[in-house]
Amino acid sequence: DAMVIQNPRYQVTQFGKPVTLSCSQTLNHNVMYWYQQKSSQAPKLLFHYYDKDFNNEADTPDNFQSRRPNTSFCFLDIRSPGLGDAAMYLCATSSPGTGLHMNTEAFFGQGTRLTVV
């Protein structure tokens, strides 16, 4: 089945040690997103790629970076994780229409739960 896959499901990293989370998709969607979700909160968009075009949310800290080497893969890099970065990180994809036809849903991976020790 076509899907969005995140690895690993659980990641433990040390305070200040760079960490990379991975996402792959077999849906061939143009857009890939990274969301941060803290406990009992809604997912918060960090950034998204439309094809190779990177779009950063205004309030995303510089500590968070992303790479999309090809259509299928997207990575989230946290350069110096702090305790406040512990969260569930969700990758999603979509294939939006054009003009007003933005009625395409996002397809989510299972998430990576990041713990910072």
Place this chain on the structure above:
Amino acid sequence: AQSVTQLGSHVSVSEGALVLLRCNYSSSVPPYLFWYVQYPNQGLQLLLKYTSAATLVKGINGFEAEFKKSETSFHLTKPSAHMSDAAEYFCACTGGFKTIFGAGTRLFVKA
């Protein structure tokens, strides 16, 4: 700008009772609205979406939602709750290429 507001961070129902989760939207253009469900330590799964084809939208697991323009609402309902429905539910809309989520409503189902 598009946004959604979910009324009630927690809803508790008895098994077999009606489920009603409330969502209101704010949009200056025709909205595209969604309901997602999230089980613990899982990603989000689409329950249903409003595409303007019909105001009453049927989704998976027996859920449905009705789009009411006059009330700017898109409430989620299920006639009879099941224990397996206990989860977090998010109402969402699209703004440009982004999915914008409400704060979420946690549904508890009592035996």
